[in-house]
Amino acid sequence: MTRNNHISIRQLLLGVCTAGALLFTSACAQNSTFGSGTSGESSSSSVAIAVMYPETGQYAEYGKMFKQGLDLGVKQVNADGGVQGKKLELKYFDTQSDPKQTAAIAPKIAADKSVVAVVGDYSSGASMAASPTFQQAKLVHYGFNNSVSDFTSTGDYVWTPQFSQxxxxxxxxxxxxxxxxxxxxxxxxxxxxxxxxxxxxxxxxxxxxxxxxxxxxxxxxxxxxxxxxxxxxxxxxxxxxxxxxxxxxxxxxxxxxxxxxxxxxxxxxxxxxxxxxxxxxxxxxxxxxPFTPDSTNPNAAKFVKAFRAAYKTDPGEFNQTSYASIIDLAYGMNKTSATREGVEKALKTVDDFPCYVGTKTTFKFNQSTRRMDSTSFLKLELTDGKFQITD
Amino acid sequence: MVDTLITGFMHGNAYAIVALGMSLIFGVSNVANFAHAAVFGMGMMIAWWLGSVLGLGIVPTIILVALITGLIGLLLNTLVISPLQNRPSVAALLATIGVGMILDNTSQMIFGTETRSFPELLPSHNIEFLGVRIGTSDIVMLLLTVAIMASMAAFLKYGKMGQAIRATAQDTQAAKQVGIPVKRIQNISFVIASAFAGVAGIFVGMFNSNVSPTSGSSVGMTAFIAATIGGLGSMPGAVVGGLTLGIVEALGVYAFGDGAHDLITFGALIIILLVRPNGLFGKKQVLHEPMTGSFSGGAKPYRIPRWLGPILIVAALVAPFLATDYFSSVGIQIMIYAMAAMGLTMVSGSAGQVALGQAGPIALGAYTSAILVGQLHASFLVGVLCGGLVAAIFSSIITFPVWKLSGHYIAIATIGVGSITVALIRVFEPITKGSLGITGIPFPQLFGFTLFTPQLQYVLVLTFLLIELLVITKIRKSHLGKTIESIGNDPVASESIGIRTSAYKALAFAIAAFFAGIAGALMAHQYTYIDPSMFPFATSSLVLTIAVLGGLSSPVGTILGAIVLVGAPELLRFMSGGRIIVYGVLLILIIIFRPQGLFAKKE
Structure with missing residues (x-):
């Protein structure tokens, strides 16, 4: 009996040590993120936008399309001088669009002071499980793919450029x-x-x-x-x-x-x-x-040209919305400041965000719904393998 | 109407051809092979590649696909299933779920994630027939199904090798003694079944016309249900089960719309099992040892010494205030899943029943509390407790008939019950808002104070977890706990001394469902948004896996299990794309090398 107990304690300690080591590793991992975030706050020469997206799992195809648009957006912003002279970065987090993972990762993003805004996720369930954390951290959550009507209801830091259904x-x-x-x-x-x-x-x-x-x-x-x-x-x-x-x-x-x-x-x-x-x-x-590669909207046409050059294929709606989200945020920050406060202020005050959807070339936000104000759309027909504008 | 029947029949044939392989493997190895769907999906994607990128015709495609998937089957058996040979069936079941994860993700990495059109290796819409167009491919698939069924049935019955396969299935030890090379037999049957799965992938690919690396798993689950309806292990059963399910689904969806699809599929499963507990063609099962077998029997949980307990609790309480918010939020996820899993130490640990539908009670708890607190303004604690109660009562009622079943049929029926629960939540729109989901669920509130920081929520969830730990430990030690354990250890003996096993199994399940409901309620108040898609089968399998990995005999073990299974995807974050594959490998390794669970020692 005593012998048994000894063994169990020894093995238990082994287990506890293993668990401890695991926790320690994870704590270190966090601290490094946390540390670099805090130290880099104001002096750093770059600011970041965090991306929650499905890199793997059943929605991975959408994640891929998002990444194409986002990468192109950030490349363009930096080529045009960045935001307020700082380089813009993207910090990607694979969530599989799973609420359990977005809820877990949200505080890590919120604690990273170099992050000035969050974009994503693909599904509204995954997005909305993370929103409350960003709301508390006064960090703008820009859910560019979340068109569901209640999406912005979490609070005044939750926005979406999606028009209403x-x-x-x-x-x-x-x-x-x-x-x-x-x-x-x-x-x-x-x-x-x-x-x-x-x-x-x-x-x-x-x-x-x-x-x-x-x-x-x-x-x-x-x-x-x-x-x-x-x-x-x-x-x-x-x-x-x-x-x-x-x-x-x-x-x-x-x-x-x-x-x-x-x-x-x-x-x-x-x-x-x-x-x-x-x-x-x-x-x-x-x-x-809202968008087609043949769109007559001059902003959209410019985007299509850049997208074709980068990926040798025509962009779709998901490429466009993700791309535009980065352009919107950078445009806003350049009018205010490259900070969390700057992003929020921009969404509230800037009234000429470049518009890629429909026929208008600029848009502003409806301040009560925190969505894109009403816009017009294109009437399209699929002819010869392309969505073409029709009447 | 006739046209609906025809399409239902053809779709059912697609299920049947997949179900055949599942039934064959089950018949030979007594393994519920959840990886079969992934092998089938892999076959589909390889065929897509051969047919459209290389432009091969139907015959070379079939040969190559059969060779490759056959090889995958061989690897599956030698690397994963064989080492688990003498273990309880639940070990192999969970390991195959892990293999499925690995195969699906590998397929995504190799072939890319998009949906694409499957090459028309045979004409698919060339025959006009009573209002629908079917194709040569459909006819060939039907002939192939019948041919495989007939040849396998005849082979098993009359062939020398087939007789050896059946002997192995009936009694592995006896088969060994009369000189049958059991290992080789099992290898061969895995190769045959997996090659069939690959070939099935070709024809179902042509039937569906659009395929992606994940389409295997959705067809696979339904095919598994078809195999179960037909009677696991029966070749004609797999075909009849597939066709029955295809036709029932088509008629049901025709009448009620596709929104009720899950309700129809899983409803058919439960109803058929209630009438025919071993499926349409299944023979009465010999009373196997419980599926969880020696997971509890051969293992003894480590004891935490008296002095260490308080230290661990204090450490857990203090940790969030010393670490980052990220620590708290990951901690909350871990603890919620530990809570949902801990009750399974009663159902699967003590009573020996595999429950694969815990997403059901979790969802019920989440919805109850979300509606009570969010819309009817009940207090938070009332909401959470009612969440637990509703989950316990409702889940127990709809699960009750299941306890009459045995072995794998219980595991699969509980999958059905979990899915039906979520499907009902989807359908009861006036109360639950259906697919729209419920938004604006308030954060936990105690005595007028809102717990809005992750640290405070962490402490709240920890408190609930510790209360559950105390309650479950007490129950396990009580007379009731011992009674339930006796059912798991020897159902026949306990029946003979007058224990009503069904009732006690149901009671154990009610306790587990109560705590799963509370876990769900806490989840709802943390996410502040819920919709039915947040409670998929993956949630159920994760919860069971946590309980098994932790050690089914150890409530404390479930916490360790949750740390590993919920925490690992976070810790593996640095690996990006490959992390789910590594996660799957980790899962399988633990199952193979720690059969008794992480927090238990072998006896």
Whole structure:
């Protein structure tokens, strides 16, 4: 019995030592970050924007698109002289867009004094789990991909350049109403899809469109025939899809290849992924868009040129929003100061942020919703493998 | 209607062809191989590469894919499954989840993350048939499914090798004694099954038309359910299960929309298992030892000496005030997951039942407290306690029928129950706001004081954790605890002395669900936002893994398990892209080299 106890204590101590060593390593890791952050606060020649994004995991493809846009943005800012003479840096944190990881990493970002703003994450769940920490630290959380209506509700340090779905879906419904009176609608079952579709439905009813079939679908469903068969059989003038690229391609491919549907299709997404996946089935896809590589907006045209030079491919919506987020923040800081306070002040006061979406060339923030003020969008049609402006 | 049936049948065939391999491996090695889905996904991506980048035709693609995935199967068996041969089945189950993680991430690194179109190796939409277009590829897939099923069934029944495989499955020791080379037999069956998985990937790739490195796992989970519905280990069962599930899903989704998809899939699983506890074609299982077997039986938790306990507690209390906020926030995540897992030392440790659906009670606790405190303005403590109670009551009710099942069927049924819970939360929109999620959940508030710093929240969560530790330890030592343990050690003996095993299993589960609910509530008040997508199967498997790694017989061990499993991704942050792969390898190594758990010694 005593002998047993001895062994257990010895092994326990071993365990405790191991755990201690682990903790010590982690503490060191933190301290180095923390230390360099505090010491580098005012004297340093660079400032940083922290990025929470899915580098790995199921959303990694979006993470990749974000990184392309963000890297290009920061390169451009530094080529143009940085922010207030300082070099702008990005500090990337892979979160897999998992709230458990964003909540954990947020205080580390907040404690790093060289960080003047945070951008990301991909999903609103992951983003919003981190927002309260940034709110307390008085650090602006700029959720450039978070269009869900409640995103900025955490507090006055949470902002997004995403336009509201109310404005966007109104114009979307108007586009559909031009050619269709009777539609079938499918939308992705998540926070964004749900609220976007609710807005669309409201506006569509106002315009006298009758919705003869509707269903949501789960993001990981691989066969959508069971909802698209009744959609087709309702004999609509058009099928409207509200969702992302891969699922949009699945919808249009199923409709055209499997179910022989030949009517109009609204939806998809302005990404190369959608264009490639839908191929010839996607031709004629119509949608309202904030951005297209062929945009006539001069800011957007400049961005497209730079993006093509850097990556030898056309940019999509995710590249554009992530790129613009860095440009916005740098532009703002250059008008105020390259500090956390400067970022917040800029979002509140600057009224001519360069605008990359729709046709306007500048935008300001709506101070009560902390979102981009209303804007106009482009009417697009997929022709010859490109989203082209139509009327 | 007929067209819906046809597409359902074809989709079901895609499940069936994947389910065949899963059932084969289960029949031979008694392993619920969760990595099979990843092997299948890998086959799909390799075929994409061969077909579109190299432009190979269907025949060379099939041959090469079968060779490569067969090799993966061989490695899987020799490196991971074989070393776990004489261990309880849950060890292999968790290890295969780790392997799946590694394979999926490797595939993402090799092939890139985007969704892409699968090459049309055979025409896919050339036959017009009662309102839908199917393709030569679909017909070939169907023929292939039937051929594999028939040949495997005949081979197992009449072939010499097949008989050896079956003998090995029935009694490994006896098979060894009559001179069957068991190792080689198991290797061969892993190779065959994995090669089938790869070939299935080719045809399902053509069926889905769009593929990405992660599409394997979503089809894989459904295929696993199909194999279970059909009866694990039965070849005809896998096919009938796949087709049944495909048709039920198609009809259900046709009627209720795809938003109810999970509810239909997992609902079908539970209902079929209630009627046929061993699946449609499964034979009555011989009473195996509990899946968690010697994880608890052969191990004894370390004891913390009396003098050390208070020191550790004080150290844990003081640490956040000496370290950074980052320490506190990581600490909070670790402790919340430790809380969710600790109760499993009763269910999986004492009662020997594998529960793979803890995301269910966690979500229930989170939603209850979010609604009570955030919308009805109840006090924080009331919200959290009600979170625990609702989780315990609701989860116990919908899990109750599951305890009549045995072995792997319980593990898979609990996956179903966890998913159904989350699916119901999604559907009950008026109360839960469904997919929109609940925002603005207040930070914890005690006696009018808001705990808004990470340090204070850390102390709060630590307090809850210590209370749970005390309660669980007391229960384990009590008469009740011993009764529950007797069920795990010998279910037959305990039945024969008049213990109602189902009732006690349900009670143990209710206790675990109560604390998981509290953990969920604390999570909600820390994130301040929740939506149904935050409670996936990965949460359930993480919670079980924490309990197993910590040592199923040791509540303190779960804390250590959580430090490793929740803390490691943070510590490995410096490695960037490869960190999830390293994490998976770490997980497998611990399972292999510390079978009794981190905080227990072998007896």
């Amino acid at each position: 109310a404005v966007f879906q109104k114009q979307n419904a108007e586009l559909v109403a031009q050619k269709a009176k009777k539609i079938a609608a499918v939308y992705i079952e998540n926070d964004w899809g749900k609220s976007a579709y609710a807005e669309f439905k409201k506006e569509a009813k106002k315009l006298g469109i009758s919705i003869v079939y509707e269903s949501s679908y789960l993001a990981d469903s691989t066969d959508l025939s069971p909802i698209l068969i009744p959609a087709r059989d309702a004999k609509p003038d058009a099928v409207v899809h509200i969702g992302y690229g891969p699922d949009g391609a699945l919808v249009v491919n199923t409709l055209r290849d499997k179910l022989g549907y030949t009517g109009l299709f609204y939806g998809g997404q302005i990404t190369q992924e959608y264009i490639k996946l839908s191929g010839s089935n996607g031709e004629g896809t119509r949608l309202i868009g």
